[in-house]
Amino acid sequence: MKKTIPLLIVILGGLIFVAWAFSPHYLIQEVFYNQFYLPWIYAASGFAMFLGVISLSMMHSNKIKRRAPKWQYSYLFFAGFIVTALAGFIGGTQKGSVLMWMFENMQMPMSATMFSLLAFYMASAAYKAFRARSPEATVLLVAAIVVMLAQVPLGVRISRHMPAISQWILDVPNLASKRGIALGVGLGSVATSLKILLGIERSYLGGGD
Amino acid sequence: MPIAQEIVREAHYSVGRPDTYDRNNVFYLTNVQFAYVAGVNGIMIRERMATNFFMGFFAAEALLMTETGNAVGAVQIAGTDAVTQIPFFITTCQYTLIGEELYAASAYLNREPMLLGNLKAQDYFKFLITSIVLLGAILATFEITGLTLLLPEK
Known part of the structure; x- marks a missing residue:
């Protein structure tokens, strides 16, 4: 029972939002979302913040009580x-x-x-990424140099083809890999949502009965 | 908050170490992006973190946190579906779960048939979508746009 009711709330809430995402019907878009859900979420967010403040206060008061390091x-x-x-x-x-x-x-x-x-952190990360230690890192280094040079006037001075090459790198290999990742992410998030909606993934409910 | 605490408690119990669970370790910090970074970085430096896990969606805060983790010598494992942050994680973390791998991590670790089946279904769907994309590209090359029109962008 301790798990069944929260599970039913999650399933019901999830199904309502699936309907909201896919149906343009007045009842779901206007009556449910604008007139019911939004006012409730504004009211509830204050309580959520209150819970957060309690949590943070408890953590810090415990630190002071226990004389934890840097209390x-x-x-x-x-x-x-x-x-x-x-x-x-x-x-x-x-x-x-x-x-x-x-x-x-x-x-x-x-x-x-x-x-x-x-x-500054980007400069440090770029230094680590652009060290040509392997053929892949060298390709990355060359592509990055071309794209960066194309953004500044010096790049066009070196070669007038630089902006076109840079745009090709961004539009073809870069976009292809981004879309590949986006495709996997889309399918993964649908699968994860379905696991939660169908009650297969229940770790958020805890271990008790 | 209670959900996050329950998940961590469940993890401690499942590995047989309920004694190590302290609910005060799971706490709210702030909802302001860079104040959150300042808080997390401060904790990392003060407590000298041994391991950091960065899982979920990240924006500009990703690199600020992972570089600090790097500076304190922590082993860092990241997983994100935010395409723009993946390069930063790859550069600064020891292991990075790229995109969909984030969703596959639980199946990979506990090998439950139900979760593995889920992964297999995702692969089949990927194959199906890629086949449709390829077919659409070939047909569009020959100016046969029926399939493209059948699947509008919006």
């Missing part, structure tokens, strides 16, 4: 969480509020910093 950082989580929540609850979330100031001047620059690190 002092957990106080920073609580400090950040309380200050941000108070700023939102007291000052509101409109433009010009403390919360928006914190978002624009703290969170955005920190996210941008993380994103900009990607450029």
